[in-house]
Amino acid sequence: MQLLPPMRFRFLDEQDQATYGDGWCTYDESALVRVPARELVEIERQIGMGVRDMLNRARLDFTDGNLAAMWTARRLAGVDEPFEKFTPLVLLVDWEPVPATADADPPAQTSSPSPESAEA
16 A cells, blocks of 8 residues: 555534644545554444455545544554544534645644643
8 A cells, every 4th residue: 555645634513623623634544554463453443344354435525434534643643542532523624735834833742631631
């Protein structure tokens, strides 16, 4: 399987922005394939599908694939939340390739805790 170049996404819905942040988060398949096997097993357990299935379904723009890809990207950025509690409006998310130039708008990672996890 050939890996796609990194993509970034941000939430457009105001409630999702309040819950998950309004900055860019990077979805990077090359980073995902370098995750240790036991962590991949845990990701697969939480998203309810194999990583390869997630990659394929996200590429085909299936809702479950996009949801799993966004959650996985946030997890790799350090956001600790159960998949079952990740409920953004998937069709109201802006996706674009990560800019190649250093002077482009750099992607802001959504690694800060969401309001719910900050209270825990």
